[in-house]
Amino acid sequence: MSTIELEAVSRWYGNVVAVNGITMSIGPGVTGLLGPNGAGKSTLIALMSGFLSPSAGSVTLDGTALWRHTEAYRTIGLVPEREISFDYLTGRQFVLANAELHGLPDPGAAAQRALEIVDMVEPAARRIGTYSKGMRQRVKLASALVHDPSVLLLDEPFNGVDPRQRLHLMALLQRFGAEGRTVLFSSHILEEVEQVARQIEVVVSGRHAASGDFGEIRRLMTDRPVQYVVVSSDDRRLASALIGEPSVVAVALRPEIGGRRGVDVSVSDLGSFAVQLPRLARDCGVRLLELTPTDESLESVFAYLVGR
């Protein structure tokens, strides 16, 4: 069980600030590092993997500063965004070399195990130069896993990977997280993060915009209207009753699709709306068929944070 701590970390290049006063703690389980392109995700991962010195603040792994500390790589497995350029090696040679560099007692067995985990045993005899993007990505993962690290840092691991392999990778990450490893991966694609990690850290323009369970973050943002779709036995009557409620900000009838309509409701106070809706429905004799939050997705959390 390992924890990476960032304490008021800033990193600037000349007069460009890439990371601005970020304090976060990455513990066991899967954490998604989310942010748009250029938000500072790669800079953060470089800081956490000891490949960048913080301009201010401290980055530590279980209490030890990471910068210029090569022993930390016994604990860390890093999957950089950078492509492998060892095209002249076979996949197995590459993973084996990684195992040897870790000084493992039986590098051959470790390489075999890592290749099995990422499902790359069969193509491992081919040269990396012949690999597809997804295969390269899996070999990179195998090379990071070869020493059974308790911390796994992945920079944009799903980039260029086809959907089937993406699912496989996601399942792997979830498994590692469940095993008690500290897994951090970065992404700018929301549905990826949403599917793998409940714990998210959002960075926007180098600043720490949000942290925590993403549903939790969502609920914290009470000052923002929440969208619901309500489908009922009589949408128009329900709509007219809803607009009378103080917690409801806007109501709109949806266009009829396949004989069903529905009402778009914008709510400012989630708590009181949840209490009032059933009572309101009963009072005006409308049967509620469906209640769906339309934007409980990471996308909306993200759009909100970015736009703030």
Next chain:
Amino acid sequence: MTVLNPTILRLSAQALLGRRRGLVLMLIPGLVLVLAVVVRALTEEGVGYDIVSEVGYTLALPIVALLAASAVLGPEIDDGSIVYLIAKPVPRHAVAVSKYVVAWLATVALGAFPLFLAGVVLDASEPGRAVAWGFASLVSGTAYTALFLGLAALTRHAVVIGLLYVLLWEGLLGALLTGIRWLAIGPWGLQVGSAISDAVDEPGTGLTYALLAALVVTAGSVWFAGDRLRSFTLRGDE
């Protein structure tokens, strides 16, 4: 074991010889040797020693050292894939020393030794002269390789800077400003060679200074390369 890493040695050797670079690296001493053999066949003994001193020592040797040193480190630094090798609990100085040893072996085998051979071919009657040039090349090749490795760890423009150093500083300027002999690797090697045979012109820095200077540059550059690797900074794709 702690100073040298067998895996780094193996990967560096593969990077050095595995691609076209290896071929060019062998062509250069091949050219010098063929020339020596042809000249020896057509003229009498002792003619054309310029091949060793002018073509071999001042051009072929530094170019081989530059190619070897930049081959073991340059491309990996250039495209950032060195990160795969150093995200490991291996002391970065061991990485630098291992890479240096591979490049040094290539410089000795394909730079210094062929010059000795060319000397023997051109003038078999005076083997001391060939030995002197061989040692001169060994000393300066050792320092050249280290210097160029340090440059490769410092900047992406290591090759051009290395060429500027060899051709401009040691070559053009060194011919005009004789004081440059104190700050140039080539003359230090010559100083060592001149201590072995009078046939090598003495640049006049004194043997002790020459050896010490070569040692300082070699050790300093390799240490610097290791230190740069320790502070290696990962950058995103620009």
Next chain:
Amino acid sequence: MADPVPSGGGRGPVSGAIYDLGYRPYDGPRNGLGAIAWALFVEGFRNAFGLGRSGRSKVLPFLLLGINLLPVVIIVGVLVFIHLDELPLGYAAYASRTQVLLSIFVAAQAPVLFSRDLRHGTIALYLARPLPSTAYAVARWASLLAATLVFLLTPILALYLGAVLGELDFGEQTAAALKAALLAVLLATGLTGISGLIASVSVRRGFAVVATIAVLLLGNGVVTAVQGISEEQSRPRIGEVAGLFSPYSLYRGAMGALTDERVLTPPTGGGLQAAYFGVMVALALVSLGALLVRYRRLAGR
């Protein structure tokens, strides 16, 4: 303006629509191949000196250009101050003396024009335009040639201005400068072709630079050694023929034939002198041809 264009063919309520916001494709006049190639040439020429690129890219070409002009300043200064009646270093001999600078310039800047597009795959973007691969290759080649000529001709021009303003014999100086300019063009075409070819085969910049230097300077070194030996052995014919095998020795030989500069084993006899010029032209044409073939292959992939 934003009239909805129904996508459902008017059946029932509209569930999707594409709005005409008034965007329209460009259907005006377009520049022809000539203009495209010219733009590519100008951009390449500027890039060879780091113009239009980062500040760092400007350092090397301008440093070399500066060092290359330094002797001119000294020569003209000496000429004017102590009233010589001829230049201490001839126009044509200048390039020969500064060949190391010229080699580094060509070797370092050729990859800028030829390797980068290959390495980053941007070559596909160029070839996806209405631009044949040969036009791309010729434009790149012309950029490098123009840059090399700037490097070679600037000192000649500066020396010439110094000589004329120092009131040396106008006719003599003009003739000598023109001869040097002709030789410079011959040399530049050969250097451009060789360095361009090496850079277009090697994706790695550093490798291309060293390989070019090895071909140019090591080749010259070997030929010079052979020429030295053949003169020493009083068998100059060997040296004269050997001179045909490297660009700089070709240049020296041609210079020896055309001017009264003293060089090692200058070609003697009309046939061999013609051969020097012939080989220089052939080198330029063959290397350009090989470059075209290389890019036609790349485009065909």
